[in-house]
Amino acid sequence: MAAAVRASSSSTVAVPQHSGDAERSSTHMAALILARGGSKGIPLKNIKLLAGVPLIGWVLRAALDSGVFQSIWVSTDHDEIEKVAKQFGAQVHRRSSEVSKDSSTSLDAIVEFLQYHDEVDVVGNIQATSPCLHPTDLIRVAKMIREDGFDSVFSVVRRHQFRWSEIKKGVCDVTKPQNLNPAKRPRRQDWDGELYENGSFYFAKRSLIDKGYLQGGKMAYYEMRAEHSVDIDVDIDWPIAEQRVLRFGYFGKEALKEVKLLVCTIDGCLTTGHIYVSEDGKEVLSYDVRDAVGIHLLQKRGVEVRLISERDCSLKTLSAMKLGCAVEVSVANKLHIVEKWRKELNLCWKEVAYLGNEESDVECLKKAGMSAVPADSCPAAQKATNYICKCNGGRGAIREFAEHIFLLMEKVNSAGKKP
Ligand SMILES: CC(=O)N[C@H]1[C@H]([C@H](O)[C@H](O)CO)O[C@](OP(=O)(O)OC[C@H]2O[C@@H](n3ccc(N)nc3=O)[C@H](O)[C@@H]2O)(C(=O)O)C[C@@H]1O
Numbered sequence: 193m194a195a196a197v198r199a200s201s202s203s204t205v206a207v208p209q210h211s212g213d214a215e216r217s218s219t220h221m222a223a224l225i226l227a228r229g230g231s232k233g234i235p236l237k238n239i240k241l242l243a244g245v246p247l248i249g250w251v252l253r254a255a256l257d258s259g260v261f262q263s264i265w266v267s268t269d270h271d272e273i274e275k276v277a278k279q280f281g282a283q284v285h286r287r288s289s290e291v292s293k294d295s296s297t298s299l300d301a302i303v304e305f306l307q308y309h310d311e312v313d314v315v316g317n318i319q320a321t322s323p324c325l326h327p328t329d330l331i332r333v334a335k336m337i338r339e340d341g342f343d344s345v346f347s348v349v350r351r352h353q354f355r356w357s358e359i360k361k362g363v364c365d366v367t368k369p370q371n372l373n374p375a376k377r378p379r380r381q382d383w384d385g386e387l388y389e390n391g392s393f394y395f396a397k398r399s400l401i402d403k404g405y406l407q408g409g410k411m412a413y414y415e416m417r418a419e420h421s422v423d424i425d426v427d428i429d430w431p432i433a434e435q436r437v438l439r440f441g442y443f444g445k446e447a448l449k450e451v452k453l454l455v456c457t458i459d460g461c462l463t464t465g466h467i468y469v470s471e472d473g474k475e476v477l478s479y480d481v482r483d484a485v486g487i488h489l490l491q492k493r494g495v496e497v498r499l500i501s502e503r504d505c506s507l508k509t510l511s512a513m514k515l516g517c518a519v520e521v522s523v524a525n526k527l528h529i530v531e532k533w534r535k536e537l538n539l540c541w542k543e544v545a546y547l548g549n550e551e552s553d554v555e556c557l558k559k560a561g562m563s564a565v566p567a568d569s570c571p572a573a574q575k576a577t578n579y580i581c582k583c584n585g586g587r588g589a590i591r592e593f594a595e596h597i598f599l600l601m602e603k604v605n606s607a608g609k610k611p
Pocket residue numbers: 226227228231238291292293296297298299300301317319320321389390391392394406423424425
C-alpha cells in the first residue's frame with residue numbers, strides 16, 4: 193500500500209534559500225509545463241492573456257523564482273507557445289502529435305518528455321491552468337521529495353462541501369448523504385472538511401512514471417491555500433481566474449510599492465496614433481473619454497500623471513484636452529526624462545508606472561515598478577512589460593491600466609497591514 197502523508201502551504205516548514213538549491217542537489221528535478229496548441233474550450237488557452245500575462249507565464253515565473261529546478265521545460269506542439277515559453281525563460285520540448293491530441297493524457301506527454309531526457313530524475317508537472325501558484329509552494333514540495341524521501345507529491349485543497357449521491361432513474365430514486373449526517377449537520381468550524389486534488393501540480397520520480405503512475409510509492413499531498421487554488425476548466429472560469437490572480441497571484445521577487453507617478457506615451461497610448469492634419473498644417477488628435485476618466489481617477493488617488501512624446505506634438509492641442517498633466521515633447525531619450533522626473537519627485541523606480549507602446553519605451557517599461565502596453569503595441573514593448581492591456585492605445589488602455597494599478601495598490605496596502 194502506498195503511504196500518504198500531509199503537508200500544507202500554511203504549515204511552518206523551513207524554506208530553503210532560493211538561489212543555489214537547484215545546483216547543490218544531485219537529483220535533477222525538472223519542471224514540466226504541458227501546453228498543447230489545440231485546446232478545446234478556449235482557443236490557444238495556454239498563451240491567452242490572463243490579467244495581461246500569457247497563461248503559462250504565471251507558473252513559469254513561479255517555477256523560475258523558486259530556484260529548485262535544474263531545468264524548466266514547456267512541452268508543446270505549437271510555434272507561438274514555443275515563442276512565449278522561451279520569452280519566459282523556459283526550454284522547449286517539441287512534442288509529437290501523438291501526445292497532443294484531445295485524447296492524450298498528461299501522463300502520455302510526460303512519458304514522451306522523459307524518453308528524450310535521461311538526465312531527469314524527478315518531474316514536477318505544473319499545470320498552467322492553475323495560475324495562482326507561488327514559488328514557496330514549489331520550494332516546500334521540492335524539499336518533500338529531496339529531503340523527506342517522497343516518491344510523489346501532488347497538490348490538494350480543503351473544501352467544506354457536503355456531497356449527495358446521484359438520483360438515477362430506475363436504479364436509485366432517492367438521494368443519500370455522502371459525508372454528513374443531516375440530523376447533525378456540522379458547522380464549518382466544527383468540521384475539517386475534505387481534501388480535493390486541485391490540479392496545480394504533480395511531482396513524481398522517474399521510477400514511478402516508468403511504471404505508469406504520477407501518484408504512488410511513498411506518496412504525500414501538499415495542501416494549497418484555498419485562495420491560491422484556481423483551476424481554469426471552462427470559459428466561465430476565465431474572468432474569475434483573472435480577478436484571483438490579480439489579488440492572490442505571484443508577481444515576481446520584487447515587492448510591489450505604491451505607485452506615485454504614471455508616465456504615459458502620447459502617440460499610440462493616450463491617442464490611437466492617428467493624426468488628422470488640416471490644410472493649414474494644424475493637427476487634430478482624438479482621445480477616449482474613458483482614458484481621461486482613468487487619468488482623473490489616478491490623480492484623485494494622489495498619482496501624478498505625466499505625458500511624454502518623441503514627436504513635436506502641439507502643446508496647445510494637448511492642453512485643450514484638459515487632462516491636467518505635465519507634458520514633455522520632442523524627447524530624444526525618454527529614459528533621461530523619466531529619470532529627471534523621478535529624481536525631482538524623489539521617487540524610486542518601483543514607485544513609477546509606465547505605459548508605452550514603442551521601441552523607444554522599452555527601457556522605461558523594464559525599469560518601472562509597474563508597466564503596461566496597449567494590446568496593439570509593438571512586439572519589443574510587449575516583451576518588456578508584465579501587463580498587456582486588452583484595450584488598444586487611445587481606446588481605453590489608460591483606463592484599464594489605472595484599474596490594474598488600483599488592484600495592485602490594494603495588494604500593497606493589504607500586505608502592509610499584515611502583523
Ligand atoms: C496530471 C493530470 O492527470 N492532469 C489532467 C487534469 C487533472 O486531472 C485535473 O486538472 C485535476 O483537477 O485534468 C485534465 O486537465 P486539462 O485538459 O485542463 O489539462 C491541464 C493542462 O495540461 C495541458 N495538457 C494536458 C494534456 C496533454 N496531453 N497535453 C497538455 O498540454 C493542457 O493544455 C492544460 O494546460 C482534464 O480536465 O481533462 C487532463 C489532464 O491530463
